[in-house]
Amino acid sequence: MGEPADRAAELCDAALAGDRRALARLLTAVENRTVAAEAALRRLYPLAGRAHLVGITGPPGAGKSTLVAALIAELRTVGRSVAVIAVDPSSPITGGALLGDRVRMQSYAGDHDVFIRSMAARGHAGGLASTSGAAAAVLDAAGFDLIFLETVGTGQSEVEVAAAADTTVVLEAPEMGDEVQAIKAGLLEVADLVVVNKGDRPGAQRTAAQLRAMLVASVPRNDAHHHPRPKRPEVLVTTASTGEGVPELLTALDRHRAAGRDGSAEAARLARAEHQVWAIVSDRLRDRLHDPGRRAVTEATLHEVAEHRLDPYAAADRLLGSLGWRD
Amino acid sequence: MATRPIKVLIAKPGLDGHDRGAKVLARGLRDEGFEVVYTGLRQSPEMIATAALQEDVDVVGLSILSGAHMTLLPKICRLLREQGLDDVLVTAGGIIPDDDIPALKEAGIAAVFGPGTTIAEVADFLRANVRSRD
Numbered sequence A: 001m002g003e004p005a006d007r008a009a010e011l012c013d014a015a016l017a018g019d020r021r022a023l024a025r026l027l028t029a030v031e032n033r034t035v036a037a038e039a040a041l042r043r044l045y046p047l048a049g050r051a052h053l054v055g056i057t058g059p060p061g062a063g064k065s066t067l068v069a070a071l072i073a074e075l076r077t078v079g080r081s082v083a084v085i086a087v088d089p090s091s092p093i094t095g096g097a098l099l100g101d102r103v104r105m106q107s108y109a110g111d112h113d114v115f116i117r118s119m120a121a122r123g124h125a126g127g128l129a130s131t132s133g134a135a136a137a138v139l140d141a142a143g144f145d146l147i148f149l150e151t152v153g154t155g156q157s158e159v160e161v162a163a164a165a166d167t168t169v170v171l172e173a174p175e176m177g178d179e180v181q182a183i184k185a186g187l188l189e190v191a192d193l194v195v196v197n198k199g200d201r202p203g204a205q206r207t208a209a210q211l212r213a214m215l216v217a218s219v220p221r222n223d224a225h226h227h228p229r230p231k232r233p234e235v236l237v238t239t240a241s242t243g244e245g246v247p248e249l250l251t252a253l254d255r256h257r258a259a260g261r262d263g264s265a266e267a268a269r270l271a272r273a274e275h276q277v278w279a280i281v282s283d284r285l286r287d288r289l290h291d292p293g294r295r296a297v298t299e300a301t302l303h304e305v306a307e308h309r310l311d312p313y314a315a316a317d318r319l320l321g322s323l324g325w326r327d
Numbered sequence B: 001m002a003t004r005p006i007k008v009l010i011a012k013p014g015l016d017g018h019d020r021g022a023k024v025l026a027r028g029l030r031d032e033g034f035e036v037v038y039t040g041l042r043q044s045p046e047m048i049a050t051a052a053l054q055e056d057v058d059v060v061g062l063s064i065l066s067g068a069h070m071t072l073l074p075k076i077c078r079l080l081r082e083q084g085l086d087d088v089l090v091t092a093g094g095i096i097p098d099d100d101i102p103a104l105k106e107a108g109i110a111a112v113f114g115p116g117t118t119i120a121e122v123a124d125f126l127r128a129n130v131r132s133r134d
């Protein structure tokens, strides 16, 4: 056990001292869920929590990568450091992936304060890789001021990004038709900011106006006293390809972060912690139940459920019981 | 995990504006099960070296048509080495005269794939020659 831990400590020290190659290798270890990665995350987690994590989601082609590039340019003019995790889908059949977001974010070679990393989703649904959150924690510990998480962009509800980020930006391109349809209600629900990109295209302002109207209408009125106030996201218009509207977007991101400091972000952070910890608990339970000593019992139990000879609840009780767990 | 995909950077150094070959290769390698980072046209050697470092790739595949291969390819190899990426497999494809190949190999290019090379041949070469890592 000493070896991976030693290696992790070495990589962590180097990455924290600003060695970008060590940082890149740590991220690989995290993606591959190595033993060294777990040791590294244990060490780095207490150092994370300072960066502003910003999720960028929305349909393919809306301009997510171009907008991230424009935000990087804006951040660099004011001397803030920035990292990007850009996720693209993996083929369920071959496991291969084509990671193309970097094409739009190329101009920062030699800038130590910009770090861009592509990630394949590796079978994980929800717009991110299962290790994207851990990768963000590593970049956070390494001291980046802002970290962008660009989702796969399936156009489906990629709500998972909201759990991974402090601020979630839902990006949309102008609608050609009369009505805004492309944004699923579920996606709007998680938006802290809604951005209509391609502001140079006809219909951008009209799309933004429709979204504003829709968002006001969707706020429930009757139970405002008993439930946390639903988000009422600001709607902005940008032209990522020219940078128009990008300074205003950055201001809105900063404002959202500052507002979150006095309370509302706490719930989001707690939800993120819960999500992370439960994922590990369930992984560990599964591993235990597949120990060489228990595997036979576990598999026999699953077969009994498959054949309807045992109900799933009784099966769960039996398996937990086999681990010594009693209620 | 032993089964994790091999990660490849496909980059196009030089000033020519054709990236069809590079895109075909990128898609083909994806279909062969590789994780392929594609970076687009007109990459400077510095951009390529930075991308290779940040992405922690196992392979850098350079596609070049511009005729500047004798200056660009050795420079990229040198930048990779200077950043400590000496265990990354570097290959080149495109239009490269046979006479130039020995000097390129000397400079650190592991293989030069001519126009007739199939994707499967490239994939097999990469699988057989990629560094083994923890």
Ligand SMILES: Nc1nc2c(ncn2[C@@H]2O[C@H](COP(=O)(O)OP(=O)(O)O)[C@@H](O)[C@H]2O)c(=O)[nH]1
Residues within 6 Å of the ligand: A058, A059, A060, A061, A062, A063, A064, A065, A066, A067, A101, A104, A153, A197, A198, A199, A200, A201, A238, A239, A240, A241, A242
């Ligand atoms: N006209 C216009 N095109 C844009 C704008 N932003 C991005 N694009 C283009 O939209 C296409 C998709 O952009 P990309 O950033 O890759 O979108 P993603 O799939 O959401 O990451 C590219 O061809 C961009 O050049 C914009 O503000 N205006």
Ligand SMILES: [Mg+2]
Residues within 6 Å of the ligand: A064, A065, A066, A100, A101, A150
């Ligand atoms: Mg993109």
